[in-house]
Amino acid sequence: MNASAPLIRLAGITKTYGRGQAAFQALKGIDLEIAQGEFVAVMGPSGSGKSTVMNILGCLDTPTAGSYEFQGVHVERLTRDQRALLRRHFLGFVFQGFNLLARTSALENVELPLIYRGEPAASRHAAARTALQQVGLDGWERHTPGELSGGQQQRVAIARAIVTRPEVLLADEPTGNLDTHTSREIMELISSFSIEQGITVLMVTHEPDMAEYARRIVHFVDGRVDSDRINGGVA
Template sequence: MSTAHAEDLPLIRLRGLTKVYGQGQAAFQALKGVDLDIEAGDFVAIMGPSGSGKSTVMNTLGCLDTPTGGEYLFHGLHVERLGRDQRARLRRRYLGFVFQGFNLLARTSAQENVELPLLYRGEPAAARHRAARAALASVGLAGWEHHTPAELSGGQQQRVAIARAIVTQPEVLLADEPTGNLDTQRSHEIMELLWRLNEEQGITVLMVTHEPDMARYARRIVHFVDGCIDSDTRNPEPGPQARHAAPVQEAG
């Protein structure tokens, strides 16, 4: 997936991105001309108060929503010009998703949950089984393949969800409040796992969070306020040592 000069561009580029919900007097401008570059291999925490636009920009980056105006380039391809089916193919091929609520099938084993994206792709059973076991092992759940979500802790369920997100070997992992339902210890374990996937496998991680302690793991912290980027800063000490770093102050 490339266009001319794509090699000169960052992995993701947003230019003048806008999003308006509703019409007339009821119209709400969720994004007001966002410019943002994300290089391959980065780990970006997106923060901001409720209604700041952080979830809207995440949904746009994940091809779950379309902008009203502006440009969204992925590998130099104009995503804003794609149709629904083309966006779905891009999503399946390049993107993985982790949500706050885990979204696992309750009566289905960990391995079967992880296999789902490969099933949708039409992968043969043997390849699905092999890839799912490898993904579970990579998140520390070797030996837990046949347990259902009810037999797993919250932290383990989120690990299954992460394994499901990475089983397709995506370039970008989009995590929406991935520690929102976890206690502090489990939250740090999940953040260390996301850091390791970024550091060791080179997966670009984009994470929405309202928790400053979790944002400290990211290499870069982007604050949204009122549909605009208020600040975009590099974290001098990202990663597991973030547990002991000075707090990140939430904007707004």
């Protein structure tokens, strides 16, 4: 990939659900470029298209029209299996609801993406332990989600997202279920991955104070980019 080229480029992206009179256009021609290592917060009211565009960026959905380039590859032209490989090898996901397996230890939860990639047990264990250490959970490997606080569960979820060393971390309302103090701890952790490891972070949030951790804030309204600005007051 050309060093000056963006990691991600969306051009003329539209997304329409339904047909005929029931058709709803969720995205109405999105143009967006994201550079390697950026921390971008995506904001907007309910129904603005922010979640739809994140699903497309995460290869969980496909656009109706337009182009999505990832490292110069046209993602919209890939097959379902090829998109799954892109997700598995380049993307990490953090969700509001943690999405941890309840009866499974923290270590085993973090190992899951590596199991899907077919990595041997010894390297899986080592990588998962390292990821848990990176999120401040050294010594908590054998605890199940029910034995952890909400903040600790989200740290496990973040460790699971970074254990594959992804190019991009996609976070959907990562602090939505957390109190203010814990939210700030989680945001500082996510921010550190962008600053220290060069991971590109794309985060959907409705909380302005959480968006302040990002270097750039993109605001969606009615399926379009309403504003795209560099954040001068990073928390």
